Amino acid sequence: MRRGITTALLAVAALIAVACAYLYWNPFWLVNQSMNLYLRGKGIQHEYVMVDGYRIHYLEAKPAGNGPEKPVLLVHGLGARASDWAKMIPALAAGGYHVYALDLLGYGDSPKPDDGDFSLNAEERITADFLRALKLERVDLGGWSMGGWVAMKMALDHPEMVRRLMVYDSAGLYFVLNFPPSLFSPHDRASFDALMDKIEPNRWRTRVPAVMIPGMVRRFQENQFIVQRSFGSMLHGRELLDFRLGGLKMPMLIVWGTEDRLIPLEVGLRLHDLVPQSVFLGVRKCGHLTAVECAPPVVEETLRFLNADPPPSRSASYVDAPE
Structure with missing residues (x-):
């Protein structure tokens, strides 16, 4: 025995x-x-749809009840995935919206073809064709970081597809980088710390056990070629939107963490200045991951913006991050 x-x-x-x-x-x-x-x-389902020959993964949350169809599409940022919207998706669905969050080509559970095009133009095309594949004619469109750039490009190129536009700590305007392009491809603990310090200042150290760092660095390295191609298309400058934003005519919400070290607050304020019909919300003591780390006030302002009839007038306000 x-x-x-x-x-x-x-x-x-x-x-x-x-x-x-x-x-x-x-x-x-x-x-x-x-x-x-x-x-x-939270009732969020994993789904797939064929887009331009690729099996694109997305998350879907249906609203409770039988009200009018109110689709919302959320676009993630560089090196990210649809599930990064996890704190916002159920709240928007509870507010009566049919929420879709896709994994762009090369990201999350979508395909990662070796010869794939992961440029801003290609990801915008995937996003627009995703809506066509699902027969969604007009949506409220939200984008975060690089996803905000994709969303603004799509709103400019296909305004008939966008009812209202929301961007969160968005790229897309010119500013001087204070970090090297290699930031998004950490290869050791020091470079991983440098990335985390940019996107989660003063908050991340209690969340990432040291034993997990080598595996996380390994994953970053596996996806390096995708991130580098996406970031390269952002760096060449041909897709910058500084001189195009006057073409946005739909209501627009701009949300920014005041402590964002990746895309500084002044970029968000300049974006607000360039779009006369925009509403700006700054979240104090929050960094680049505003929609995750400061979700309650972000969700509240997003729903207020989406539900306002008529659309809210131009304004700028600030709130404190939740403890």
Whole structure:
């Protein structure tokens, strides 16, 4: 009997060791499983649709009740994925909106073709054709960081497809970078810390255990070629929107973390100046991940903006980040 107990304990110890080794090698597995449980609990479904020959993944949350169809499409940022909107999706659905959040080509659970085009123009085309594939003629369109750039381009190129426009800590205007292009492809603990310091100043250290860092760096390196191609199309400057934004005619919401170290607050304020019909909300003590780390006031302002009839007048206001 002792031998049997010893064998069982050794087997359990071996399983634990294998599990620990796997999580060390692939810490995103645990993150993904936890996220999927959260999404499922909030009634958010994983779906796929063919777009331009690619099987594009998206998250979908249907509103409760049988009110009028009010579709919202959310576009993630550089190196990100649809599930980064996880705190906003259920709140918008509870507010009566049919929410879609896609993984752009090369990101999340969408395909990552070796010869793929991950430029701003290509991702804008994927986004527009995603709406066509789902037969969504006119949506409220939201974009975060690079996704905000894609969203603004689409609103300019296809204004008939966008009812209202929301951007969160958005790229798309010229500003002097205070970081190297390699920032988004960390290769060791120091470069990982540098990236986190830009996107989550003073908040991330309690969230990322040191044992997970090597696996996370490994994942960044695996996706490096995609991020570099996307970021390269942003750097060449031909798609900057500074001189095009006067063409935006739909109501626009601009949300910004006042402590954003990646895309500074002054960029958001300049965007507000360039779009006369825009509403600006600054969230104090929040960085680039405003829609995650400061979700309650962001969701509240987003719903207020979407529900306003007539659209809200031009304004600028600030709120404190939730504790």
